[in-house]
Amino acid sequence: MTTAYEWPEGKQSAFVFSMDVDADSPWLWTNRKLPDPRYLSHLEQRRFGLREGLWRILDLLDRYGIKGSFYVPGSVADANPQLLETLIGRGHEVGLHGFHHELVTDVSDQQFTDALERSVALFKAQTGKMPRGFRSPAWEMTVHMLAEVKRFGFYDSSLAGHDHPYQIGGVTEIPVQWPIDDAIYWKFLGGGADHWPPVAPGQVQEIWQEEWLGLHDLGGMMMLTVHDYISSRAHRLRVLERLLQTVADSRGVWSATSAELADWHEASANAGRYCYDAALPPGIHAVT
Ligand SMILES: [Zn+2]
Incomplete structure (x- = not known):
């Protein structure tokens, strides 16, 4: 059983490498x-991301010829004015x-809109062009946010x-997809902020590998999501490398960026399918 989703050039499935460049x-x-x-510990763990982590992962992607999608908060781009251009x-x-x-x-809602407009202006100033897509911090969305993303013509x-x-x-x-996000297994900053120990690399390897093999068989897409300061620690890079291998x-994999997938989706026969309203169902106010 495969999905009916049509990939370009008869490809069987798609793989997207994405990073949320949260940094500090x-x-x-x-x-x-x-x-x-007063406390430096969490800050330093996060600073590892742009000092070391990001660059290790970029080198790994180069070795596999993979172009990824990097979602960068405006404040991170502002504090690191070469970052967007370097990634591009x-x-x-x-x-x-x-x-x-x-x-x-x-x-x-208004604060979201202000932050979005400020981010767009910064990206335009630093790169000379509009970004193509948006990813919400912590992956929560509202109807208002979707409407604003639509206003700019972005994908989400x-x-x-x-x-x-x-x-x-x-x-x-x-x-x-949460099971293919590194944070749920490995985000452990200490100091009482986390309530479970990081998961063993072999376990994450197995979940990611099985998800990939399953999605490839089904004809779906894998959106791997990592963070600059999380998956770049040595043992995790090894997990990442085995997955990329x-x-x-x-066979028959389309390795692409989210922007390329969005362009394909909007231009292909898929565009008229899989369309949903964003309206929420009414709340349940009483249980009888
Ligand atoms: Zn984030």
Whole structure:
């Protein structure tokens, strides 16, 4: 049994490597109201991402000839003015990821819109062109956010209603999936912030590998999501490399960026299929 989704040139499946380049932005957002933060530990773990981690992963992608999609918060791009151009120069896509990595639950609709417009202006100023896509911090979305993403003509990559591209609220969705996000297994910053130990590399290897082989058989897409400071630690890079090797060994794979998938989806016969309204069902106010 395979999905009916049509990939270009008769390809069987698609693989997208994506990174949420959070760096220190969630720390800055979480501590935004503290006048005088005292603790360095979380900040240094996150700073590892742009000092070392990102570059290791970029070198790994080069070895496999993979072009990925990198979602960068505006504040990270602002503090590292060469970052977007460097990523683009190495053949990758850069996409939006909030300005301050604002969590949806912390901001109003207007604050979301302000952050989006500020991010777009910054990306345009730094790269000379509009970004193609948006990914929500922590992968939460609202109807308002979808409408704003649609207003700019962006695709979204934050929801998980299919495992191939689809459309929701008039927006092309390039879907994500929690089981193929590194944070749920390995994000462990210590200091009481985490409540479970990191998962063994072999276990993550098995889940990611099985998901890939299964999706490839089904004709779906794998949206792997890693973070600059998480998957770049030595033992995790080895897991990542083995996965990339398995993908390279699979036949009929379209390795592409989210932007390329969005362009394909909108131009192909898939565009009229898999379309959904974004309206939420009414709440359940009473149980009788
Ligand atoms: Zn993020």
